[in-house]
Structures are given as C-alpha cells and as structure tokens.
Amino acid sequence: ALHMEWCKARARAHRWGEEVLLLHEEMRHVLAFFEWQAGWWDKQGAQRQFVSHEFMEGALAYAHRQATLRRRMSTHFRSLWEVVPSWTPTSVAMPLTYTP
Numbered sequence: 001a002l003h004m005e006w007c008k009a010r011a012r013a014h015r016w017g018e019e020v021l022l023l024h025e026e027m028r029h030v031l032a033f034f035e036w037q038a039g040w041w042d043k044q045g046a047q048r049q050f051v052s053h054e055f056m057e058g059a060l061a062y063a064h065r066q067a068t069l070r071r072r073m074s075t076h077f078r079s080l081w082e083v084v085p086s087w088t089p090t091s092v093a094m095p096l097t098y099t100p
Contacts, residue, residue: 020088027081034074041067 045063050056 024084024088027077027084031074031078034070034077038067038070038074041070 041063044066045060048056048059050059
C-alpha cells in the first residue's frame, strides 16, 4: 500500500512538472506573439495606399498606436510574470525570453 501511494505521488509530481513547463512555454508564446504583432502593425501603416495625405497620416498613427499597445502589453505581462520562475524548482524553470 505504501509503495502504491509513493507511485501515485511520484506520478502527480511528474504531471505537475509537465504543467509548469507548459505554463512557461505558453507565457513565452504570448510574449512572442505580442512582439510579432507589434512588428506587423509597424509595417501596416506604410503598406497601404490612400487617396489623401490625411488618410495616410491617420493610418500611420493608428498603426503606430496599435504597435505601441502590443509592446506595452508585452512589457506589462513580462513584468507580471518575471516572478513566476522563482515559484518553481530550478529544474523546471524556464526564462521568459523571446528571441526573434
């Protein structure tokens, strides 16, 4: 009976470790997506053709605002999540870095 409980506890610990790895990976993906999306918005304003200078100026401002918003979201989430690795064992902790 004791051996069986030990096996169950060990399996739970392994599943928890996998969940921690998945959580870190999902957090990394969110940050990568925000950075990709910011870059995409940076390119959008200049790629469009407009009939007037005012429309072009508005589109560039909108695209710049969207890119800035995504970068701020990335920075905000990164600051919220920077403590998460300290809550997990070093054997499963992963850095929240995104390298394009």
